[in-house]
Every structure is written in structure tokens, then in C-alpha cells.
Amino acid sequence: MTAIEIRNLAKAFGPVRAVDDVSFSxxxxxxxxYLGPNGAGKTTTLRCLLGLVTADGGTALVDGRPYxxxxxxxxEVGAVLEATSFHPGRTARDHLRVICTxxxxxxxxxxxxxxxxxxxxxxxxxxxxxxLGMRQRLALGTATLGHPRVLILDEPANGLDPxxxxxxxxFLRNLAHERGVAVLVSSHVLAEVQxxxxxxxxxxxxxxxxxxxxxxxxxxxxxxxxxxxAEADRLVPALEAKGARVERPGDGxxxxxxxxxxxxxxxxxxxxxxxxxxxxxxxxxxxxxxELTREA
Amino acid sequence: MALVRSExxxxxxxxxxxxxxxxxxxxxxxxxxxxxxxxxxxGGQGAPALPGRETLEFQQAAWTAGAGxxxxxxxxxxxxxxxxxxxxxxxxxxxxxxxxxxxxxxxxIAGLLVGVLFGLASLLLTAAAVIPAVLIxxxxxxxxxxxxxxxxxxxxxxxxxxxxxxxxxxxxxxNQIAAIVxxxxxxxxxxxxxxxIPALQGVGKFTPSGAAQSLIAVQIDTGFGQAxxxxxxxxxxxxxxxxxxxxxxxxxxxxxxDIT
Numbered sequence: 001m002t003a004i005e006i007r008n009l010a011k012a013f014g015p016v017r018a019v020d021d022v023s024f025s026x027x028x029x030x031x032x033x034y035l036g037p038n039g040a041g042k043t044t045t046l047r048c049l050l051g052l053v054t055a056d057g058g059t060a061l062v063d064g065r066p067y068x069x070x071x072x073x074x075x076e077v078g079a080v081l082e083a084t085s086f087h088p089g090r091t092a093r094d095h096l097r098v099i100c101t102x103x104x105x106x107x108x109x110x111x112x113x114x115x116x117x118x119x120x121x122x123x124x125x126x127x128x129x130x131x132l133g134m135r136q137r138l139a140l141g142t143a144t145l146g147h148p149r150v151l152i153l154d155e156p157a158n159g160l161d162p163x164x165x166x167x168x169x170x171f172l173r174n175l176a177h178e179r180g181v182a183v184l185v186s187s188h189v190l191a192e193v194q195x196x197x198x199x200x201x202x203x204x205x206x207x208x209x210x211x212x213x214x215x216x217x218x219x220x221x222x223x224x225x226x227x228x229x230a231e232a233d234r235l236v237p238a239l240e241a242k243g244a245r246v247e248r249p250g251d252g253x254x255x256x257x258x259x260x261x262x263x264x265x266x267x268x269x270x271x272x273x274x275x276x277x278x279x280x281x282x283x284x285x286x287x288x289x290x291e292l293t294r295e296a
Numbered sequence: 297m298a299l300v301r302s303e304x305x306x307x308x309x310x311x312x313x314x315x316x317x318x319x320x321x322x323x324x325x326x327x328x329x330x331x332x333x334x335x336x337x338x339g340g341q342g343a344p345a346l347p348g349r350e351t352l353e354f355q356q357a358a359w360t361a362g363a364g365x366x367x368x369x370x371x372x373x374x375x376x377x378x379x380x381x382x383x384x385x386x387x388x389x390x391x392x393x394x395x396x397x398x399x400x401x402x403x404x405i406a407g408l409l410v411g412v413l414f415g416l417a418s419l420l421l422t423a424a425a426v427i428p429a430v431l432i433x434x435x436x437x438x439x440x441x442x443x444x445x446x447x448x449x450x451x452x453x454x455x456x457x458x459x460x461x462x463x464x465x466x467x468x469x470x471n472q473i474a475a476i477v478x479x480x481x482x483x484x485x486x487x488x489x490x491x492x493i494p495a496l497q498g499v500g501k502f503t504p505s506g507a508a509q510s511l512i513a514v515q516i517d518t519g520f521g522q523a524x525x526x527x528x529x530x531x532x533x534x535x536x537x538x539x540x541x542x543x544x545x546x547x548x549x550x551x552x553x554d555i556t
Contacts, residue, residue, distance in 0.1 A: 094309035102302035
């Protein structure tokens with residue numbers, strides 16, 4: 001079931017095309033990572049989806065409707081946008097209760113939400129004294145106040161310590177995989193979300209550059225065999241005869257595509273070349289990510 | 297009206313409101329102290345600047361002290377709006393209620409209510425000072441005649457409408473400091489000049505404070521001669537018109553703007 005659907009979304013701020021013809025969808029019960037370098041258009045996309053920014057073109061729907069048409073939005077969509085969007089002089093509990101009142105939720109939800117995000121002890125403290133991690137937790141508590149079926153998070157890991165990030169992963173996995181919530185989480189650091197997400201959508205300079213499962217992303221990148229040898233050049237004709245494609249990224253270094261490590265080793269043996277290193281390169285997600293977003 | 301309750305909750309869950317209330321009462325108190333203290337005191341030219349404490353004129357003058365509360369209510373209105381932008385809570389507010397017109401309406405109603413409360417608070421303080429002062433001086437306390445009810449109503453109405461001015465101005469300017477400084481300069485410099493200098497009073501009587509003065513008008517010679525004011529009904533209409541303009545400004549600027 002499609003929970004979030006973005007189709008041909010476009011938004012320009014003056015001459016800058018922040019989001020340019022972006023389309024993707026998020027299914028219920030899955031976590032989708034929305035990735036791209038800073039300034040790629042992630043936040044603008046999410047704000048268009050949430051009705052905070054008016055798109056120039058295209059549609060962004062939640063459960064088939066624009067956000068602004070939702071009668072009780074907090075019970076359908078939860079969003080975490082900035083860590084700082086609290087009044088510093090208000091207590092965590094009051095912050096949530098104000099929202100409960102406006103959203104028509106019982107005030108008791110405020111305490112439950114604080115419990116859920118582990119802030120029960122700080123409920124009556126002013127938010128001004130909260131650490132960044134506590135603010136993120138409070139933001140998550142705010143987002144889940146109405147038990148929404150869709151959760152949208154913009155860079156939620158910013159400012160979290162490793163333990164906080166681990167907690168966040170568990171929190172999101174539980175919501176998506178146990179309760180069927182559709183989660184869309186943006187990040188500029190692939191490594192932050194790579195252990196959590198089921199699917200990835202990659203954006204760069206406002207345009208979509210990849211959409212698919214995490215497995216597809218790593219599968220796309222071929223894993224070459226790297227060979228270090230003083231007389232590396234001697235290997236090239238023999239390798240090419242076996243159908244390999246050879247790159248020479250540096251002096252005495254080859255990167256061999258299209259054949260496996262054993263075939264490369266056999267060639268080395270046949271050509272009697274002294275090799276100092278022969279290794280199958282690991283597919284580095286971050287590398288693929290950088291590659292995709294650089295050239296877009 | 298859950299949204300109005302939410303707006304009131306926003307206001308009463310931070311410390312600002314009672315700080316503003318205290319400052320307002322302090323300001324009203326100083327005005328009262330001066331009015332009472334100098335009442336009937338002979339000036340240099342012989343005639344007292346203010347009528348004696350036992351007179352009705354004194355009571356009329358003293359009851360207007362509460363009108364000074366309006367600037368504080370206006371600042372409160374400004375902060376009700378600009379605070380949301382300053383702390384970016386506007387994002388959460390609009391996520392909770394994506395139909396922004398409703399948010400603005402709720403803020404305006406909440407502002408009106410708070411303005412009424414502040415107006416009443418300053419009237420209570422006034423009563424606590426004026427009634428004993430009159431009784432001690434051996435005068436007769438007037439509460440329901442001598443134009444006093446109109447002055448009281450004027451104080452409360454002015455206070456309520458100034459909350460709307462503040463909200464409208466806050467929606468337009470959004471920068472808290474700029475909006476507050478602008479409001480103070482307007483009230484204490486521009487309006488003060490327009491309403492005090494006789495040559496400018498033709499314009500001044502149409503400013504918000506000029507119109508407000510017509511509601512609480514008692515004809516006292518302040519040394520500049522009689523103030524040129526609108527009739528009370530016209531003053532009320534002018535104030536309400538300002539409030540409507542500010543409400544429309546607040547809605548239009550808020551509903552369309554991108555929140556980034």
C-alpha cells in the first residue's frame with residue numbers, strides 16, 4: 001500500500017530549482033531513506049509534502065490526499081523537522097499538551113508519548129535546558145502523539161550520540177516493521193541510515209538520481225579486482241584477452257572489471273609477474289553514494 | 297474552539313504573560329500615583345494641573361490610567377505571533393492545523409480575551425487606588441455615572457483591540473525585535489506627537505491611540521488646549537476598523553507564506 005506518493009514535484013526559490021521533477025513513493029511498513037548531500041532538496045521535498053511550502057508543480061500526497069486536506073493530520077502523519085522547534089521556556093509536557101489541545105487528542109497522550117521516548121523524568125523541565133539528543137526525542141514524541149501511520153523525519157540523527165542513533169534505529173524499526181508505519185527518513189550521511197532502511201531514494205541538486213532497494217544500490221556497483229604490481233602493464237593484454245575491462249588508476253595499479261579474482265590470479269601466474277597486492281575491492285556504499293550524487 | 301484553548305495554553309505555559317502583566321500593572325500604578333499625588337496640587341501659575349481628589353473630574357482622569365496598558369497588550373500580541381517564528385514552533389503549529397486561517401483566527405480570539413483580561417486587571421488596580429483616595433479626600437465615589445462606565449469600557453476595549461494590532465503587526469513583520477521596537481516608536485513617538493501637537497491633531501485623532509483617547513475622553517486642559525478628538529462612537533469605529541485591517545493583514549501574510 002502506498003502511503004506517500006510524490007509525483008513530478010517541483011519547487012524553485014528564485015532562480016534556484018530546489019526540487020526538480022522528483023517522483024517516488026513509500027509503502028506502508030517500510031523505511032525509506034531519502035539521501036543526498038546538503039542542499040540537494042531533501043528538506044524542501046519534505047516541506048512540500050507537509051504543506052509548509054507550496055510546490056510550483058507536481059503533487060505530494062499522503063494516503064492519497066494532500067497534507068493540507070487532512071482533517072486530523074497528526075493522527076495520520078507525524079513529522080520531525082528541526083531539533084530546535086520548541087519554545088525554550090515551556091516544559092516538555094506543556095509543549096505536548098498544547099499540541100494535544102489543538103489536535104483534539106486527550107492530554108494523557110502527552111505523558112504516554114514522553115514515556116515512549118524516554119523523557120518521562122524530564123517532563124516538567126523547561127526545554128531550554130534540554131540537550132540536542134533530548135530535543136530530538138521530544139520531537140519524536142511530538143511526531144508520534146497521534147499514533148500516525150506515516151512518519152517523516154528530516155535528518156533525525158543530527159546531534160545524536162552513537163547510543164542515541166542506536167535507540168533511534170530501534171524506535172523506527174519497531175514502528176515500521178511491527179506496527180506497519182511508513183517511514184521516510186532523510187539524511188546526508190548514508191552510513192547513518194544504511195542499517196535501518198529498506199529502500200533508498202537518492203537526490204542531488206534537486207533531481208532524483210536513484211530509487212530502489214538498498215541491495216539494488218550495492219548490486220549496481222561492480223566490484224573490481226585491484227592489482228598492485230611493478231610490471232602491472234604486462235598483465236593488461238592477457239587480461240583483456242580474457243574479456244576483462246582494465247582501468248589504470250595509478251602507476252603500478254590496475255583495477256580489473258568483468259572477471260573474478262581467480263581469473264586475475266591465473267593470469268598473474270601465467271605471465272609470471274610479481275604481485276604485491278591482489279584484492280577484490282569492497283563495494284563501498286558511501287563511494288557509490290558519492291559517485292551518484294557527484295555526477296548528477 | 298480547541299484552537300483558541302491551545303493558543304491560550306501556549307501563552308500561559310510560558311513566563312512571559314505574568315511578566316507583562318506585572319510590568320503593565322507597574323506602569324498603571326505609576327500613572328495612578330502621579331495622578332493621585334498631584335491631584336489638587338497648586339501649580340506655578342496658581343491653578344492646579346489636576347482637579348482635587350474629591351471631584352468627579354479627578355475620578356474621570358484617574359480611571360483613564362488603565363489605558364496605558366494597551367501598549368503592553370500590543371507587545372504581548374506581537375510576541376504571540378513572532379514568538380512562533382522566532383522559535384520555529386510555527387512549523388509544529390501548522391503541521392497540527394494545516395488550515396492556517398484557523399490558526400490566525402484562534403490567535404486573534406485568544407488575543408482579544410487576553411486583552412480583556414489585562415484591561416480588567418488594570419481597572420481592578422485603578423479601583424483599588426482611586427476609591428480609597430476619593431473616600432479619604434471626602435469625595436463621593438462615582439462608578440456608574442459621570443461617564444465612568446464609558447471610560448472603563450473604553451479601557452477594556454482598547455486593551456483588547458491593541459492585542460489584535462500586535463498580532464497583525466507580528467504577522468507582518470515576523471522579526472520580534474523589529475516589531476516591538478516599531479510598535480514602541482509608533483505609540484510613544486509618532487502617535488504621541490500626532491495626538492499632542494494641536495496642529496497635527498486633525499491626523500492624530502484618526503490614529504489608534506487618538507481613537508482610543510476619544511473612548512476614554514475627559515476634557516482636561518493639559519496646557520496644550522483642548523484635544524481635538526473624534527466622538528466616542530467614531531473613535532470606537534476607527535479602532536475596530538484598525539483591528540479588522542490588522543486581522544486581515546495577519547491572515548493574508550500568514551496563509552500564503554512558505555515556512556522554510
